Amino acid sequence: GQQVMQIPQYQHVQEGEDFTTYCNSSTTLSNIQWYKQRPGGHPVFLIQLVKSGEVKKQKRLTFQFGEAKKNSSLHITATQTTDVGTYFCAGMPWGKFQFGAGTQVVVTP
Amino acid sequence: GAVVSQHPSWVICKSGTSVKIECRSLDFQATTMFWYRQFPKQSLMLMATSNEGSKATYEQGVEKDKFLINHASLTLSTLTVTSAHPEDSSFYICSASLGTGGLNEQFFGPGTRLTVL
Numbered sequence: 001g002q003q004v005m006q007i008p009q010y011q012h013v014q015e016g017e018d019f020t021t022y023c024n025s026s027t028t029l030s031n032i033q034w035y036k037q038r039p040g041g042h043p044v045f046l047i048q049l050v051k052s053g054e055v056k057k058q059k060r061l062t063f064q065f066g067e068a069k070k071n072s073s074l075h076i077t078a079t080q081t082t083d084v085g086t087y088f089c090a091g092m093p094w095g096k097f098q099f100g101a102g103t104q105v106v107v108t109p
Numbered sequence: 110g111a112v113v114s115q116h117p118s119w120v121i122c123k124s125g126t127s128v129k130i131e132c133r134s135l136d137f138q139a140t141t142m143f144w145y146r147q148f149p150k151q152s153l154m155l156m157a158t159s160n161e162g163s164k165a166t167y168e169q170g171v172e173k174d175k176f177l178i179n180h181a182s183l184t185l186s187t188l189t190v191t192s193a194h195p196e197d198s199s200f201y202i203c204s205a206s207l208g209t210g211g212l213n214e215q216f217f218g219p220g221t222r223l224t225v226l
Contacts, residue, residue: 099209
C-alpha cells in the first residue's frame with residue numbers, strides 16, 4: 001500500500017497567494033526528494049533533504065524535512081502561473097523507493 | 110543537468126504484439142535505471158530497478174516475463190512489453206541515477222505513451 005502520502009491531492013491557488021503541500025511517511029525516511037511534473041511533461045528533480053529538521057530554499061520554494069524525518073513540506077510563496085504542475089515527494093519507507101500520489105497545482109490568474 | 114532520452118515517444122500496437130522501449134542517458138553513465146508506469150493524473154508506479162550487467166529487480170506485482178528489462182550498458186536500458194494487451198496501455202517513463210536508487214536524484218526521460226488496440 002501507499003506508504004508515502006501527500007496532501008492535498010489538488011490545490012487551486014490564486015496567482016500571488018502562498019500554499020503548502022505536505023508529505024507524510026508511515027516510517028522514518030533516510031532522505032526525501034521532491035519532483036515537479038508539468039502537464040504533459042516528465043518529473044524534474046527539485047531537491048533532496050537528508051538531515052532532520054533541514055530547511056532548503058529555492059527562490060520562492062521552501063522545503064522542510066521534519067524533525068522525526070517522517071514528514072516534509074513544500075511551501076510556495078507568491079504563486080505564479082509557471083508553478084502549475086504536480087509536485088511529488090519521494091522516499092524510501094522500509095527500504096523501497098516510492099513516490100507519493102502528488103499534489104496537482106492549478107493557478108488561476 | 111543530465112539528459113535522458115526515450116524512444117519511441119509514443120507507440121500504437123495491436124494486441125498480442127511486443128513493444129520495445131529504449132532509455133538512454135546521453136551525457137552520463139548511469140549506475141541505476143528505473144522504469145515507471147504512470148496512469149493519467151496518478152503517481153509514478155515503480156516497476157523495476159536495473160543495474161548494468163545484472164538482472165532487474167522487479168516490484169511486487171510486476172510480471173517479469175511480461176515486462177522484460179535489459180540493461181546492456183551504463184547508458185542504455187530497454188523495456189519490452191511482451192504480448193501487449195489493452196490493459197498495458199499506459200505512460201512508461203524511465204529514469205537514470207548516478208548512484209543507488211532513492212539516495213540520488215533521478216533524471217527522467219520524456220516518457221513513452223503506449224496504446225494497445
